[in-house]
Every structure is written in structure tokens, then in C-alpha cells.
Amino acid sequence: MNYLSTRGGIEPVGFAQAVMMGLATDGGLLVPEHIPQVDAATLTQWSTLDFRGLALEVLTLFVGDEISREHLRTLIERSYATFAHPEVTPVVEQDGLRILELFHGPTAAFKDVALQFLGNLFEYLLERDGGQLNIVGATSGDTGSAAIYGVRGKERIQIFILHPKGRVSPIQERQMTTVLDANVHNIAVRGTFDDAQGIVKALFNDLPFKSAYRLGAVNSINWARILAQTVYYFYAWGRMAQGDPGRRISFSVPTGNFGDVFAGYLAKRMGLPVDRLVIATNRNDILTRFIDSGSYAVSDQVYHTLSPAMDIQIASNFERYLYYLYDGDSATVRALLEQMQRTGQLEVDAARHAQARADFDAVAATDEQTLAQIRETFEATGYILCPHTAVGVHAARGRSDTLCLATAHPAKFAEAVREAIGQEAPQPPSLQGLMDKEPRCTELDATADAVKGHLEATLATGTDA
Ligand SMILES: *Cc1c(COP(=O)(O)O)cnc(C)c1O
Numbered sequence: 001m002n003y004l005s006t007r008g009g010i011e012p013v014g015f016a017q018a019v020m021m022g023l024a025t026d027g028g029l030l031v032p033e034h035i036p037q038v039d040a041a042t043l044t045q046w047s048t049l050d051f052r053g054l055a056l057e058v059l060t061l062f063v064g065d066e067i068s069r070e071h072l073r074t075l076i077e078r079s080y081a082t083f084a085h086p087e088v089t090p091v092v093e094q095d096g097l098r099i100l101e102l103f104h105g106p107t108a109a110f111k112d113v114a115l116q117f118l119g120n121l122f123e124y125l126l127e128r129d130g131g132q133l134n135i136v137g138a139t140s141g142d143t144g145s146a147a148i149y150g151v152r153g154k155e156r157i158q159i160f161i162l163h164p165k166g167r168v169s170p171i172q173e174r175q176m177t178t179v180l181d182a183n184v185h186n187i188a189v190r191g192t193f194d195d196a197q198g199i200v201k202a203l204f205n206d207l208p209f210k211s212a213y214r215l216g217a218v219n220s221i222n223w224a225r226i227l228a229q230t231v232y233y234f235y236a237w238g239r240m241a242q243g244d245p246g247r248r249i250s251f252s253v254p255t256g257n258f259g260d261v262f263a264g265y266l267a268k269r270m271g272l273p274v275d276r277l278v279i280a281t282n283r284n285d286i287l288t289r290f291i292d293s294g295s296y297a298v299s300d301q302v303y304h305t306l307s308p309a310m311d312i313q314i315a316s317n318f319e320r321y322l323y324y325l326y327d328g329d330s331a332t333v334r335a336l337l338e339q340m341q342r343t344g345q346l347e348v349d350a351a352r353h354a355q356a357r358a359d360f361d362a363v364a365a366t367d368e369q370t371l372a373q374i375r376e377t378f379e380a381t382g383y384i385l386c387p388h389t390a391v392g393v394h395a396a397r398g399r400s401d402t403l404c405l406a407t408a409h410p411a412k413f414a415e416a417v418r419e420a421i422g423q424e425a426p427q428p429p430s431l432q433g434l435m436d437k438e439p440r441c442t443e444l445d446a447t448a449d450a451v452k453g454h455l456e457a458t459l460a461t462g463t464d465a
Contacts, residue, residue, distance in 0.1 A: 008330030119150030191446030
């Protein structure tokens with residue numbers, strides 16, 4: 001399978017190159033040349049497979065012959081052996097509540113589903129094709145730990161994760177800094193998340209530095225992350241439809257960068273009988289406003305909410321949807337994004353807006369509604385939602401046959417849960433004892449030069465400078 005850029009500026013590349021590239025060199029996002037189709041008989045057959053078997057079938061369609069089936073099977077086995085639940089992503093039904101639990105990975109958030117696979121995939125491709133990768137990223141919480149756990153101990157990969165000192169939750173900080181593998185380098189910058197992100201951007205924009213130090217990213221625009229997330233839509237459908245290809249199911253998806261809900265859209269385009277896809281956002285509601293109005297307009301600020309992993313101003317994967325909305329017309333996609341760059345806003349025509357409304361519903365939840373949902377669900381069912389999941393459950397109110405994606409374990413967001421129900425969720429084993437473990441972290445000034453110097457010294461000596 002070959003991959004193209006949403007902006008049309010690259011020659012087609014194969015799967016391995018698309019994964020290593022991350023962002024297309026013309027600034028666009030990589031998309032497959034065509035979307036593979038899955039017929040009803042195949043769906044019925046797939047619905048008997050376990051998560052790993054299903055992952056092998058779905059991924060094979062997009063990998064083509066670039067990785068042998070046996071190697072792919074091994075990568076999948078290794079990636080999901082770290083999950084605490086035998087089903088990997090189980091469906092839970094309790095007193096009318098329907099939840100797809102995506103938080104049984106090592107960092108108790110759904111990003112593990114994709115990043116455990118991406119880490120193994122990077123390692124395999126670097127070993128096979130030769131090379132080294134130095135991953136650099138900034139995090140305000142969940143992504144950093146999931147990325148670190150994805151690549152810890154891997155050959156040919158070093159990872160540097162910047163977080164704003166004292167501004168991530170204690171659990172999230174400990175999840176990152178207590179991973180003591182030699183290839184993991186945590187940096188606490190004396191500044192804000194925006195400072196940390198600005199430094200990472202500056203490093204990537206310094207092209208000589210970027211290529212000399214083989215910098216790579218693990219952000220949510222990597223195609224392999226989307227693919228790994230597509231698997232659980234098929235899996236959940238199989239559990240609920242029990243092989244009846246006529247059964248249509250809706251999904252409510254807590255959304256920030258549009259990665260998770262785009263994976264659902266992809267599954268639907270492949271032929272999965274999805275009824276409605278509900279985009280659930282918090283107060284940072286650029287996507288909800290787009291579905292309501294047809295105008296995609298950046299707001300004047302990022303609001304800090306109880307669902308911080310969704311506190312995002314611009315949804316980076318939205319460009320992929322625009323590409324499909326315009327039937328692969330990359331010239332128009334490029335023009336719309338240039339308009340967005342210039343004016344902070346883009347608009348689609350009435351027909352496209354109608355199509356977007358046919359593709360998605362969208363609901364935004366306030367913090368008050370989020371807390372009320374955690375409380376109401378707990379009182380009705382005894383089940384404890386994390387605040388992100390609660391946004392999705394709120395968005396699904398009054399809908400039948402809707403499965404809500406649970407994106408994090410509630411114990412990760414203990415304060416919000418306590419505020420809602422006066423108690424905390426019991427911690428899963430992966431979060432226990434974190435505060436007693438030994439941390440390792442380097443503190444630096446919030447400047448690109450300080451971080452560059454640290455990277456150079458660490459890579460030269462092989463230990464944290
Ligand atoms: C990252 C994250 C989200 C948002 O996922 P996107 O792919 O960015 O839409 C939702 N919930 C949690 C807990 C997350 O970590």
C-alpha cells in the first residue's frame with residue numbers, strides 16, 4: 001500500500017517510509033492511496049477473532065507486503081502483551097451503560113493502544129533498514145508517559161520528553177520520571193507547557209540540528225497510531241453485533257486532536273456498520289463549532305478543563321478528514337489550510353457542511369456537566385468514569401445503541417473524580433507504588449539552547465548529562 005500527502009506535494013511512499021516520516025515533507029499528513037474495503041462475510045468472520053488476531057487482519061490491509069505476516073504478528077503480540085486485560089480493549093455493559101475500556105495498557109490511558117505498537121514498529125524498522133531515532137516531544141500529561149512506555153529499553157531509540165516543571169499532575173510526573181531505562185530522558189523545564197512545546201518546535205525547525213541528530217516525533221499525526229486505533233472499533237463492533245452484519249452501532253468519542261474519532265471514521269469508510277460517530281469535546285470546542293456552522297475557527301485561547309488531554313486549540317488530524325471530505329482534492333485542502341494559517345479560520349461550502357453533519361454529531365460538555373455525569377453514572381451503575389470519558393458519556397445521553405470510549409482510567413484523574421463523587425477510584429496495579437519509586441529527571445531552563453546542549457551532551461556520552 002502506498003501513501004500520499006493530504007497536500008499533494010510528495011511522491012507516493014510505502015508504509016515503512018510513511019511511518020518513519022510522521023509528517024509529510026510538504027507539511028501535510030500521510031493518507032493511504034485508497035481505503036481498503038471489508039465485506040459483510042469478512043466482518044462476520046472477523047467478529048470471532050480476539051484483539052490480536054483482528055489487529056493482524058486490519059493492519060495487514062494497510063501494511064501490504066512490506067512486513068511479513070509473521071513479523072507483523074510478532075510485533076502485535078509484543079505490543080499487547082503489556083496490557084493487563086486478556087481482551088486488551090474489553091466492552092463493559094452495566095445497567096444500560098456501554099463502555100469500551102481502552103485504558104488497560106501500562107500508563108492507564110488509551111494512547112498505549114497505539115504507542116505500544118508504534119514503539120515496537122519503530123524498533124523493527126530501524127533494525128531492519130538501519131538507523132537511529134531520537135524522539136523529542138513535549139507533554140502536558142498523558143502523551144509523554146505513553147510515548148516513554150512505548151519505547152523504553154528499545155534498541156536504536158532514545159527518547160527526550162519535556163514537561164513543564166511542577167505543572168503536570170504528581171501521578172503523571174511519576175509515570176514518566178520513574179522509568180529508569182538508559183534510553184529514557186526526562187526533562188523538566190522551568191516554564192509552562194507552551195514554553196516546552198515552543199522549544200520542541202524550535203529544535204525541529206533547526207533543520208541542520210534535526211537531521212544531524214535524527215530527531216523524530218511520536219505525535220498523534222503518525223499514520224500507524226491511527227491504524228492501531230482503528231482495530232478496537234472493529235473489535236467492539238464484533239463483541240456487540242455478535243456477527244450480525246446488519247447491526248449498526250454508534251460510538252461516542254472524547255476528542256482532542258481528532259485522532260481517535262478519525263480512526264472510527266476510517267473504520268466506517270472501510271465498511272464497518274457504524275451508525276453515528278459522536279465527537280465529544282470539552283469547552284475547547286473547535287470541532288463542535290465546525291459541525292454546527294461549517295466554519296473551522298481557532299478560538300482566542302486554550303481553556304484549562306477537568307479533561308486536560310482534550311485541552312487543544314487546533315485538532316491536528318482534522319486535515320485528514322478535510323482530505324476525504326473533498327474527495328482527495330489536495331489542491332483545495334492546501335488552499336483551505338493556507339487560509340486557516342493566514343486568518344485563523346476556514347470555511348467549507350454548504351454541500352460539504354451537510355456531508356460533515358451526515359458523518360458526525362458533535363456535543364461539547366462543560367466542566368459542570370462533566371462532574372454531573374461522573375456523579376450520575378456512579379449513582380446509577382456504580383461505575384466510575386474518568387473526566388474525559390464522562391465528556392463522551394454526556395455526549396451520548398439519550399442515544400440508543402451507543403458505545404462510549406473510555407480513554408483513561410479514573411484513578412489517573414483522582415481530583416476530578418473526588419470532586420464529583422467524594423471518593424477516588426481504586427488504582428490499577430500500573431499506578432500503584434509510583435510515589436515510592438526512585439525518579440530520574442533533569443531540570444533545565446526553558447530555552448532551546450539549554451535543551452539542545454543537554455541533548456548533544458547526553459547523546460555524546462550515553463548518559464544524562
Ligand atoms: C489524548 C487523549 C484524548 C484525546 O484523543 P485524540 O486522539 O487527541 O482525540 C482523550 N482522552 C484521553 C485520556 C487522552 O489521553
